[in-house]
Amino acid sequence: MLLSRPAAALGTLLALALAVELLPGLARFRLFRARPAVTAAAPAEAAPTASIGAATLVAETHDRGAPASTVTHVRGPIATVDDGVPESGKNAPPVALDDPSGHALDALYAKLAAVDAKQPAAVARIAHFGDSIIVSDFVSGELRRELQRRFGDAGHGFVLIANAWPSYLHWDVERYATAGWQVSRIVGPYAEDGFYGLGGVSFRADKNVLARFGTATNGDFGRKVSRFVIDYAEAPHGGSFALRVDGKDAGVVDTNGPELRARYRELHVPDGPHTLELTTVSGSSRLFGVVLERDGPGVVLDALGVQGARIRFLDKEDDAHWAEQLRSRAPDLLVYQFGANESIDGFLYSMTDFHRTMRDVVMQGKAALPSSSCLVIGAMDRAAKQGDEIVSVRVIPSLVAEQRAVALECGCAYFDTYRAMGGKGSMPIWVKRGLAQADLTHPSGAGAERLAHWIYGALMHGYQAFRPSASGAAP
Numbered sequence: 001m002l003l004s005r006p007a008a009a010l011g012t013l014l015a016l017a018l019a020v021e022l023l024p025g026l027a028r029f030r031l032f033r034a035r036p037a038v039t040a041a042a043p044a045e046a047a048p049t050a051s052i053g054a055a056t057l058v059a060e061t062h063d064r065g066a067p068a069s070t071v072t073h074v075r076g077p078i079a080t081v082d083d084g085v086p087e088s089g090k091n092a093p094p095v096a097l098d099d100p101s102g103h104a105l106d107a108l109y110a111k112l113a114a115v116d117a118k119q120p121a122a123v124a125r126i127a128h129f130g131d132s133i134i135v136s137d138f139v140s141g142e143l144r145r146e147l148q149r150r151f152g153d154a155g156h157g158f159v160l161i162a163n164a165w166p167s168y169l170h171w172d173v174e175r176y177a178t179a180g181w182q183v184s185r186i187v188g189p190y191a192e193d194g195f196y197g198l199g200g201v202s203f204r205a206d207k208n209v210l211a212r213f214g215t216a217t218n219g220d221f222g223r224k225v226s227r228f229v230i231d232y233a234e235a236p237h238g239g240s241f242a243l244r245v246d247g248k249d250a251g252v253v254d255t256n257g258p259e260l261r262a263r264y265r266e267l268h269v270p271d272g273p274h275t276l277e278l279t280t281v282s283g284s285s286r287l288f289g290v291v292l293e294r295d296g297p298g299v300v301l302d303a304l305g306v307q308g309a310r311i312r313f314l315d316k317e318d319d320a321h322w323a324e325q326l327r328s329r330a331p332d333l334l335v336y337q338f339g340a341n342e343s344i345d346g347f348l349y350s351m352t353d354f355h356r357t358m359r360d361v362v363m364q365g366k367a368a369l370p371s372s373s374c375l376v377i378g379a380m381d382r383a384a385k386q387g388d389e390i391v392s393v394r395v396i397p398s399l400v401a402e403q404r405a406v407a408l409e410c411g412c413a414y415f416d417t418y419r420a421m422g423g424k425g426s427m428p429i430w431v432k433r434g435l436a437q438a439d440l441t442h443p444s445g446a447g448a449e450r451l452a453h454w455i456y457g458a459l460m461h462g463y464q465a466f467r468p469s470a471s472g473a474a475p
Contacts, residue, residue: 053189054182054204061163061177063170065216093454095420097375097413097462098404104413105459108333108373109466115151115297116467123154123296127198127304127329129314130337130377132167133442134305139337141171142452144301145221150460154298156222158231158291158329161203161211165307172222173292174275177211186316187308193260194318197231197288198325200306205280206239213290214275222292226271229291230278231328235260239283245269245276255285262288262324271295291329302329310345311338312357315364323368332372334365336412339379339399340441346395355402362410376407377455378417383427383440390428390440397424413462420454 099105114122126147128140148154159170162177164185184191186200196202216222230243230253238255245267253265267276271294278287293300306313314322326334342354365374378400382393400418407414421430430436435447443451 051189052192054184054191054202055189056179057162057164057177057181057183058179059163059166060179061175061211063163063168063173063175065170065172065174065219065222093420093457093461095416095454095458097415097458098408099413099462100408101411104411105333105373105375105462106466107371108459109463111332112151112299112463113467115299118297121295121297123293124151124299124333125157125329125331126299126301126333126335127158127326127331128301128335128337129304129306129311130335131305131309131340132307133340133448134303134337135165135307136167136169136305137171137303138443138445138448139452139455140301140303140305142449143456144171144299144303146452146456147299147301148221152296152298153221153224153294154296154300155225155291155293156215157293157300157302158198158289158304159213160199160201160289161287164201164203167307168305170303172216172219174214174216175212178209180209181205181211185306186313187306190316194316195233195260195262195286195321196317197262198302198329199289199304200309200314200317201288202233203287204284206284207280207282210277210279211287211290212275212277213292215273215292217273224272224294225274225292226269226294227291228267228269228274228276229293230265230267230276231288231290231325232263232265233260233286233288234263235286237283239280239285241278241280241285241287243267243276243278246274247277250276252281256283262321262328264328288325302331308341309338310341311336311361312354314361315357319364322364326365326368330372331369334369334372334374335377336362336374337377339403340382342399343379343382343393343395343441346393347398351398351402354399355406358402358406359410362406362412366410374407374410374412375415376403376412377415378403378419380417380436380441380443380451381421381424381427381430383425385440392424392427415455415458417451421451 108124111124115124128134134140156173159173159175160168162181164183182204184202186196191202215225232255234255234257236258238257240252240254242252243250250267276290362374379396382396383390384393396418400416404414404416427436427440430447431438431440434444435450436443
């Protein structure tokens with residue numbers, strides 16, 4: 001009976017239906033499942049396999065930034081919780097920055113004071129490193145907007161050449177890239193020489209591959225730029241790429257040189273809306289990213305997220321190259337926001353090793369930028385299903401304790417996200433309130449916005465203490 005023609009035909013149909021449902025490439029043919037909606041961040045990834053080489057990006061990059069607001073009104077329990085709470089109190093940070101020295105953020109605050117004083121060309125720069133939350137510019141995107149709303153928009157900052165991960169997204173900037181870019185990443189496949197640029201990704205392409213970067217066409221942020229900076233590599237037998245600004249030729253960059261080193265091409269434009277386009281024209285060109293910036297006064301925040309990263313992966317960069325990349329941007333504040341992927345490792349990666357490797361990365365940043373401030377943003381609570389129960393992941397308290405210890409040991413400020421959101425058992429509550437995703441790991445858009453407000457509020461509380469004359473200014 002099972003071998004009859006009808007049974008065989010039915011089996012074939014079932015196999016085809018299963019393939020359509022499971023294979024990503026056949027998503028458009030699915031009958032029973034809708035394509036997944038874009039969320040605040042993709043699920044955390046496992047550690048990559050150790051391979052050296054490059055992966056070819058087969059999809060085009062289409063990034064029109066985020067809408068004016070990514071957060072919708074939350075219904076259900078969260079609405080009840082917030083009833084009657086003044087707007088100014090909803091986003092008040094439940095914890096203050098942990099900074100026993102009282103001076104960990106002096107460099108940032110001094111630059112913000114210069115911006116506040118409207119000193120010509122005063123720009124407070126922030127480099128915000130992190131995992132999947134930062135890859136999609138959640139938390140970092142809202143934090144950028146909050147700071148620019150208060151101090152002025154000095155540009156969007158650093159963006160990768162193309163989407164090194166499908167979830168890569170940046171708010172308030174427009175980007176496009178053709179398929180065909182080859183990528184090596186600090187999460188694999190690896191670049192043998194350790195040159196990944198500021199964003200942890202090295203891009204290569206032969207001729208006729210294109211990338212485009214432009215100011216936002218809607219919303220209140222990212223509408224103007226006064227200079228583009230192209231971060232690329234010069235090396236023996238390097239190729240060349242052509243530049244166009246607003247459709248007009250802006251020169252050809254020859255990347256051939258006597259030795260491997262990072263180089264920068266800066267293009268100045270009248271402050272306003274502009275588009276930069278680069279096209280590879282000969283040989284093999286290697287690039288890292290593009291900066292969109294204005295002369296200020298104001299704030300610029302580089303969102304430097306790497307999908308699946310642990311903070312120790314930043315040490316995969318060549319040390320001298322990494323230091324040079326940091327110095328090239330000269331941020332007044334280095335922010336490190338990791339932990340989701342470390343929590344997947346659990347205790348298999350010992351807390352002793354975690355402490356040591358995290359300290360190494362933070363101290364590399366301090367060595368490259370001894371006059372800059374640094375801030376560690378602790379991991380969120382994370383939960384998992386155990387039978388019929390949802391329980392916090394056991395490693396989280398140990399992980400956040402080590403993050404705090406490293407931050408204070410290295411002279412950084414620390415924001416305790418875990419305690420701010422409620423500590424042990426808070427992730428399931430956040431999910432019920434619409435502040436976290438069903439993966440029990442990442443915040444929702446509303447949750448990411450709330451975290452950004454808390455971090456911003458904590459920073460402004462410290463700034464007001466640093467500069468009493470600013471205490472009357474609304475944060």
